[in-house]
Amino acid sequence: RPWNFSAGPSALPLEVLQQAAAELTDWHGCGMSVMEMSHRGVQFTQIRDEAVADLRSLLSIPDEFEVLFMQGGATAENAIVPLNLIGRRSAGKADYVLTGIWSNKSYAEAQRYGDIAVAATSGQEKVIDGVAQAPWTWYPDAGEWKPRRDAAYLHICGNETIGGLECAAWPSMASLGAPDVPLVVDVSSHFLSRPIDFSKVGMVYAGAQKNAGPAGVTVVIVRKDLIGHALPACPSAFNYSNVAAAGSMFNTPPTFAIYIAGLVFKWLRRQGGIEAIEQANIAKAKALYSFLDQSGFYVSRVQRSARSRMNVPFFLRDESLNARFLEEAQAAGLLQLRGHKSVGGMRASIYNAVPMEAVQALINYLQDFERRHG
Ligand code: PLP
16 A cells, blocks of 8 residues: 555554454454444443553553543534533633644634633744744743643643644643643644653543544543533533543444544554554654755754654745645655645654654655755
8 A cells, every 4th residue: 555644534554454344344253343233232342441441551541530432523622621621610711822723723612611811822933043933833832831820721732733843741730830720632643652641631632533543533531530510501422521421422432433443552552552652753753854854955844842753744945846746756655745735835644553664765755856856
């Protein structure tokens, strides 16, 4: 198969697709496809339980956190988070760090539910290490975030998929003078690419369709004491209390998506777990950024310390070659490299299922294209 650099839905491990194909019409001899079985039956209960257990083991999720499988994607979660959390403190406040398109969407959605403020933003130019960084190409230092002490939570986007920015290290909220404000992180596009320090967060959530599985399931990992404060207007299917009490089966869950995510979790364990996959991701990102940095033909515009390991936007200095670059890339078996329309240029998403071999094939192509057109 060609290499797939899509930002999402994105490449899945071939082994997972093959296993799903082999089991498609008859799961483990039960005579049914996973798509056809009752979510309350013994088979699916086993699939759900194993998925939760494997995820807990992969990320070393502490017992005081619930793992929930929900629907609506990270976009719905932008509303579900304030609906569930903003009521935990009487002021009805929540604060957001703005770093690009996804965090801005989260912030805009939350406005409907309370007193929402900006704790920090990279929406203006900033000179860093002598380089003038354009808005949304850098990540504000955690030391400069200004959460209100009585906010119900502070929200960040851990990895801005479109801009290609990643928050390198999450601060402890105590270090920001707001120990009672839990950090809530949209980890959609770097979930399972690196460990999560659960001592620093109250909650993380991710649409599955990048590193965790197919679209249709949203993973929510939330500290138990944050559950139980939903606003009266919160739809019952989106109330964390209900979803947690029912083991993610308050209503029919996205069974097939949970099953595939479970296969991805087992695949990750076979790769050596999160620490091993993180090392692979570091090596892949280093190879690609090093190549871009030494080239005069391509350019990466994201501030170095904020560069995402997962999503690598880059530009051809001569943008008139863009269409040709993409056509020839496709012919060379390198798919979905077009940048997001709001940013332009190119973007290589190098999630867990994209191996070093694919990154090397991309670098070889970049080199060859430069040699022919540079
Ligand atoms: N947050 C981030 C960081 C994303 O990358 C995306 C989608 O790409 C979303 C939120 C929205 O996710 P969904 O389409 O699952 O609602």
